[in-house]
Amino acid sequence: MKFLLFEHIDTAYQSVRAHRTRSLLTVIGVAIGVASITTILSLASGVSHVVNDQVDQLDGDVALVRPGVDEAHAVDSLLSTSTLQHYSTSSLTEKDVEVIQKIQDDLAVAPLMTLTTSAKAHETTVRGITVLATTADFVQTAAIQLDEGEFIDEATTDNVAVIGTQLAIDLFGTENPIGQRFTIKNTPLTIIGVIKPLKPPINYNMVNFDRTAIVTMARGKGFNGNNAQIQQINVSAANTTKLDELLPEIERRLDEQHGERDFTIVRGEDAARPTNQHYRSIAGAMTAIAAISLIVGGIGIMNIMLVGVAERTREIGIRKAVGASDGTIVVQFLIESLLISATGGAIGYAFGLMAAFFVGALIYFTPAVNWQVAGAALGVSILVGLVFGLYPALRAARKDTIESLRQYR
Incomplete structure (x- = not known):
């Protein structure tokens, strides 16, 4: 044979x-x-x-609050059709951010609100960029670093922005445009920081930071008809153990705030699942x-x-x-x-x-x-x-x- x-x-x-x-x-x-x-x-x-790997590098110290109920770990992508429908009537509000912040003083709590638009500087227009409205705590809850300048904080005005390296090159032809101005939706913004290139730009927040302009929540609301359409809340603690202890309390407080379970809290590999x-x-x-x-x-x-x-x-x-x-x-x-x-x-x-x-x-x-x-x-x-x-x-x-x-x- x-x-x-x-x-x-x-x-x-x-x-x-x-x-x-x-x-x-x-x-x-x-x-x-x-x-x-x-x-x-x-x-x-x-x-x-x-x-x-990005999630592992955070040592499990970050939890993500998202609208909708994740019944079988089938969390949709931030960019999927079903999730965009969730966000058009997102149950997350600025009040939720305040509720979480009051649980413990050293918690870093950062709301995320994104929209896609265009940016203009002089005669150059860059279309399809992401505008991310958030707070100063975002740096502690995401795997990003600044290449130049500083991040937004409570002391900055609403007419400033931190932009990605590729967006800086597209608008000004340089990686260091600190102090220069550009406009989004006819609103002039001054650049105070540049995000270090994220190689690759893929991340669990589903934001391409190389082509993103980060602004304050107040400015983001202004771009969105004065409506805070929060799509995600990042929560970071000093260590994994502390976050494990606080998650039940966060869920309880949000349940009281909402009156029903219309949100999902994910962390670890669950945080990576939507992107995957x-x-x-x-x-x-x-x-x-x-x-x-x-x-x-x-x-x-x-x-x-x-x-x-x-x-x-x-x-x-x-x-x-x-x-x-x-x-x-x-x-x-x-x-x-x-x-x-x-x-x-x-x-x-x-x-x-x-x-x-x-x-x-x-x-x-x-x-x-x-x-x-x-x-x-x-x-x-x-x-x-x-x-x-x-x-x-x-x-x-x-x-x-x-x-x-x-x-x-």
């Missing part, structure tokens, strides 16, 4: 080698599909590692699109296998005449199909990883290299080989022995 298997593999190799050009083109078709999927999955896995889910959803959609190229590659396999069956009709007849069973013929052609698809899978995985690291280098991001992605790439390529090679293999096995020998005398 083992000898027969090796004979099938050798026969498949010789057949592929005898038709190098068409086999190579088919391998490339499979490789493109596998490379696309590998790139997407590697980047998506890398996102999870980045966000989880957001990027997994994107990765899933992109993988589905990439799978189309795999189907095309599979059709290519079926095509050349059918051509091979037609060309080798006499060989099939001879094999069956000397005792080869239908099952043996099926296995022979399936192995040939698998050889092509597995080769394409291996090449695609290698090029997919290279593409992932190339993209990662552009955005200061390290993709994940793990056995799950490798297994998915190999598994998908084998599945393609089996599915699209089965019909040609069955067609070869069903050929009549006498007719096969008669056709090619």
Whole structure:
């Protein structure tokens, strides 16, 4: 049996080698599909590692209060459609912030209110930036640092902003525009600080700080029709133990304030889950699109296998005449199909990883290299080989022995 298997593999190799050009083109078709999927999955896995590492670096000392009830840890992304609907009628208010602050003096409590708009400086307009309205405590509850200047605090006026490095470059062509002015919604703002580039910009707050302008809550409300549409409240304590002790009290006070449980408090890996889910959803959609190229590659396999069956009709007849069973013929052609698809899978995985690291280098991001992605790439390529090679293999096995020998005398 083992000898027969090796004979099938050798026969498949010789057949592929005898038709190098068409086999190579088919391998490339499979490789493109596998490379696309590998790139997407590697980047998506890398996102999870980045966000989880950020949460771990905070040592569990930060809790996030979000609107809505998380019944099964299925917290939506801050940017998802369902959550945006939550935020249009968010149950979180400035009163909630005050309630939490009164529990203990040394708690850092920072509300987050975001909106997307444009910024203008001189003749330059940058569209699609994020405006984040918050308080001075935000620095203690998020993994950001200042490159230049200072952060907003109670002493600053409402017409100031701390901006991201990329936004500074886009508006002024420099990374240090301290003291310069720009406008948002016709309101002039003076820059008092620049955020150090976050590499990569992905984070559990779902804010790209490189293209963000941070303003006071009062100014944020002014941009939003004097409405404090709070989307999240970050709470930080001196250590994990203290926060563990205070969370039940925070929940109790907020329950009293709201009269019902219409909020969720998450921390640790739960804080990272919304971001991970957001990027997994994107990765899933992109993988589905990439799978189309795999189907095309599979059709290519079926095509050349059918051509091979037609060309080798006499060989099939001879094999069956000397005792080869239908099952043996099926296995022979399936192995040939698998050889092509597995080769394409291996090449695609290698090029997919290279593409992932190339993209990662552009955005200061390290993709994940793990056995799950490798297994998915190999598994998908084998599945393609089996599915699209089965019909040609069955067609070869069903050929009549006498007719096969008669056709090619």
